[in-house]
Amino acid sequence: MNATPTLIDLHTHQSAKTGVWALQNVSLYDIENFSGREDQPLSVGLHPWKVRGNEDPDRLYEQLKFAAGYQQVIAVGETGLDKSIEMPLEKQEAVFRVHVRVSEKLQKPLIIHCVRAYQEILFLRKNLGAVQPWIFHGFSGSAQLARQCIDSGCLLSFGPAILKDHNRAVHSLISLGIDEFFLETDDSGLDIAEIYERAALLKQTTVEVLRERIAERFHKIIIQE
Secondary structure, three states: OOOOOOEEEEEEOOOOOOOEEEEEEEEHHHHHHOOOOOOOOEEEEOOHHHOOOOOOHHHHHHHHHHHHOOOOEEEEEEEEEEOOOOOOHHHHHHHHHHHHHHHHHHOOOEEEEEEOOHHHHHHHHHHHOOOOOEEEOOOOOOHHHHHHHHHOOEEEEEOHHHHOOOOHHHHHHHHOOOOOOEEOOEOOOOOHHHHHHHHHHHOOOOHHHHHHHHHHHHHHHHOOO
8 A cells, every 4th residue: 555645535435536545345246356456445244134034153254354364354244233224134134244253363454344233343352352444434323423433443435425414424423523533435337536525625624634544544553564
């Protein structure tokens, strides 16, 4: 990774654009499509929407550990809990726990998809004694929830939701310190520069300041340099 990246896109499903350092998410089921891509930083995991419900935890652990062991894979996930889908939460949790094991084993951060299950995930972090960074991507919860997540040792990444004036993500971002969040495009297809410009406006700062502060925090917490 360049020591001074133009902009960091913490979570995306698209290939990196020129001048952007992007952490691209790929599914565990697509391992054959990324195993040779040494030039693209990746996160790999099993999204809650792709949980089949009959996964064998031990086999999944070995598969995920193998995939996440590639040098270009710098984070595990996305994984998580989603109460908006039909898959029972206990089956989602079983898969989530496997991701936590791999994250801790390989000492790589965990990218989390969460829908109405923040308390369950925060409980699991405490109960499992996890020490690796956990990042709630696409955060759009309340300012109070944002503070609770941070106080529990988790990190937050904001995406396209901050472009909507009345989204709770706007209020949450405004309430946080300039060193308390990351930015992302997720699956929106937007340019990360648009997210940075909006965040800079909301935080009453400049894109350049945000770029430097986020890059510094990223190297320290995520890359652990």
